[in-house]
Every structure is written in C-alpha cells, then in structure tokens.
Amino acid sequence: MKFPEQVRRLAAVTAVVLAAVLVVRFVVIPASYFSTKLHRANAVKREVARPVSFAGVLACRECHEEQFDAKSHGYHKNVACETCHGPSAKHADDPMTVKPYAPRDRKFCPVCHAYDAARPTGFPQINPTAHNPLKPCITCHNPHDPVPPEVPHECSACHAQIARTKALSSHALLECTTCHTASEQHKVAPRSALPTKPQTREFCGQCHASGAANPDAPKVDLAAHGGAYLCWQCHYPHQPEGME
Numbered sequence: 001m002k003f004p005e006q007v008r009r010l011a012a013v014t015a016v017v018l019a020a021v022l023v024v025r026f027v028v029i030p031a032s033y034f035s036t037k038l039h040r041a042n043a044v045k046r047e048v049a050r051p052v053s054f055a056g057v058l059a060c061r062e063c064h065e066e067q068f069d070a071k072s073h074g075y076h077k078n079v080a081c082e083t084c085h086g087p088s089a090k091h092a093d094d095p096m097t098v099k100p101y102a103p104r105d106r107k108f109c110p111v112c113h114a115y116d117a118a119r120p121t122g123f124p125q126i127n128p129t130a131h132n133p134l135k136p137c138i139t140c141h142n143p144h145d146p147v148p149p150e151v152p153h154e155c156s157a158c159h160a161q162i163a164r165t166k167a168l169s170s171h172a173l174l175e176c177t178t179c180h181t182a183s184e185q186h187k188v189a190p191r192s193a194l195p196t197k198p199q200t201r202e203f204c205g206q207c208h209a210s211g212a213a214n215p216d217a218p219k220v221d222l223a224a225h226g227g228a229y230l231c232w233q234c235h236y237p238h239q240p241e242g243m244e
Helices: 005-028 036-049 057-063 065-072 081-085 089-093 160-167 184-188 201-208
Strands: none
Touching: 057 065, 057 081
16 A cells, blocks of 8 residues: 655654654663662752741741740630741841841731732631731730730621621621620630621521511511521522522
8 A cells, every 4th residue: 555645755854853752762861861860869969958947837946935825725826926027047146146037117017918819718807907006016916826815706806897888788787796605705716706697587587587577678478488498598688689
C-alpha cells in the first residue's frame, strides 16, 4: 500500500522530531538534571543559606512566659507572636539592643477586626471610625488576652453582618431578644453556649398567622402554608422579604 506524499512527509518530520527529543533527553541533558535527590539537596542548601528572620514561638516563650501564658488561654491563642511583632530573630539573639515591633496605633488591629462581610459569623468586628475614635486599641484591650473591658451590650459587636442585614429588612425594629434568648455565658463563650431560636411554627405565627394582632405583618394560614417546616427553614428571619 502506497501512502500519499503528504503522509510520508509528515511521518518523516515526526520521526526527526522524535529522534531529536530522544537525543536531547538521553545524550545532551545529563542524568543529574532529572535527579530529585540532587534537586532536593540543592533546595535545602539554598534555603539554609537564607538569613533567619523568625525566632519562633519557643524563643518568645523563654523570656516572655507571662505574656505567652495569657495568650495561650485567650482569643489570640492561634495567633503567632511574630504575626503582630514581626520577625524577631535578631531580638532573640540580642534582646537588650534590638527591640521588636509593637503595634501602638489604630491601623494594625483593624486589619483583622474592621468590619468585613466575608469574615465568619461571631468574629469580633468594629467600625474603626465609630469605635472609641482616635484611641489606640491597647488603651482598652490587652492584646495578649483581648477580652473587652466590659461585656458588649449589643449583639452587633460580634454579629455585625447580621445586624446590617436586619437593619435593612422589615424586622429592623425588632430586638434580637424578641426571637433569641442568650445566656450570660454566651457573651464570654459564644460557641459553647449558643442562643436559642424558635422551635415552633406558632412562634412566628404570633405576628404572621391569620388573625394575629399585628395588623402590619404579612399573614399566612399556618395550617396550609409551609407544611411541617419551621418558618426559618424557608425564610431567612433577618431579611424575610428576600426569600420566595
């Protein structure tokens, strides 16, 4: 069987390219180029040659045990010392001469604690413009154990995103405690002492059932509307009009 001219040319070009690749792979390039052991050794050598910048938490603990113990039991227990104080290897080597960075203005803490809707529910967030204006954060908060000087009086201190959503909804005038009951323990250990939430359809029905006293609230027939589902399983209570 005789192949067309263009097929023979393509085969010849393919053979030349393949031969060139094999020659480069096995003749031109040394075998050491593909040695993971050699590359790993060179990488280790390169990294070891870099100047050491961070001291590590154990070095901090040797001299600052009181601060370390306070931090290890507080809300910043998962924040490394050098996250706030910067690379401190030189300070660890010569502590009397080289002093680590210590945030003293209002610009540093809001990097984590300024309001951001993307942060998880319950993460402490503030409006830096309105929250104790112009005062350094350390005026009121010990950074190693950042418990507020007094328990927040407003739910929005931790639930800023929910508060902002509710403020634009038809439930804007309802206090959080209308639907939720929170123990005192919730204020200091929020994830282990959760607030309550309505567990019956009749709770929302106090305002929204047919014949309920509130004349301005939308009304439904509880017996026919939503089946056996709790109201908040279909309607987001902080902005109920946003659900269909």
